Amino acid sequence: MSLIVKRSLVYQAVEQLRERIAQGAWAIGQRLPTEPELALELGISRNTVREAMRVLAFSGLVEIRQGDGSYLRTVQDPLQAVLALSRCSLEHAREARHILEAEAIGLAAQRCTEADLVQLRAALVQSGEHFHGDLQAYLEADMVFHQRLVDAAHNPALSELYRYFSGMVRAAVEQNMQHAPGCQATFDLHGQIVEALAQHDPALAKRLTRALIES
Structure with a gap:
């Protein structure tokens, strides 16, 4: 009592x-x-x-x-924002990813540093080790990778927004991978996005990110 x-x-x-x-x-x-x-x-x-x-x-x-x-x-x-996100449908999450994630990664292609690229490649290696294995371990590593992509835009507001939103991203990725085995072509898009950042090509980075969201 x-x-x-x-x-x-x-x-x-x-x-x-x-x-x-x-x-x-x-x-x-x-x-x-x-x-x-x-x-x-x-x-x-x-x-x-x-x-x-x-x-x-x-x-x-x-x-x-x-x-x-x-x-x-x-x-x-x-x-309250987190609670609202938890009630969003996966379709709403997909639409929000196009607006938030794709645009943030476009900025990252303009602003990323060599240190950002090193961290992104390390995170990509980590997630690749689990892609065809333990799903939960892969999801944890994949969320780290995606957060670093957004962080490479060097916009604290976008980074903070994405931290709140990442739970919905994880739910969408988890649902996709539960309904279909991990597709290597989908995973390869992650590496292609990193290379687009390395080339400082915002248009390519956004195009690849949208392809990944729709995959």
């Missing part, structure tokens, strides 16, 4: 803090009040405040900096 009560108090604290964030109590990047200050203001214990802040940090609303305090990262709760 005491555990249920504790969870209830933490939930109430989280909701109060979310409401204040939505109302503009603090600006993005601003340091939030300390745990004792929030505990006094909300009429709860410091431990409850600490647990509530951990929940908000996990959802991406705040950033906890050890020894410095907690800072507001965004006023839009990323957790």
Whole structure:
């Protein structure tokens, strides 16, 4: 019973803090009040405040900096975006990939560095080792590869968006591979995309990415 009560108090604290964030109590990047200050203001214990802040940090609303305090990262709760993505159909995910992933990789073809290419080739080797083997191991490695492709665009906003979206990408790839054996020609598209980046050819990179999404 005491555990249920504790969870209830933490939930109430989280909701109060979310409401204040939505109302503009603090600006993005601003340091939030300390745990004792929030505990006094909300009429709860410091431990409850600490647990509530951990929940908000996990959802991406705040950033906890050890020894410095907690800072507001965004006023839009990323957790709600993740929940919305989880309800998307695979067709919606495919459409979103064309807009987000293909365009991001087009940018990556313009901006990628030699260090990016080294990391991409290493990730490709890792995923290739599992392509005809363990599906879950392949999916883990493939998601690392795709995230590095987007990261090569050197746009933090796109990278962060793709991290939230990658769960839907994984679900789509998993469904395709469960219904049909891994096609080598499909896997080869990954390497061709990397080479398009190495040639700094955005049009080719986007064309190959769209072919991969439709495969």
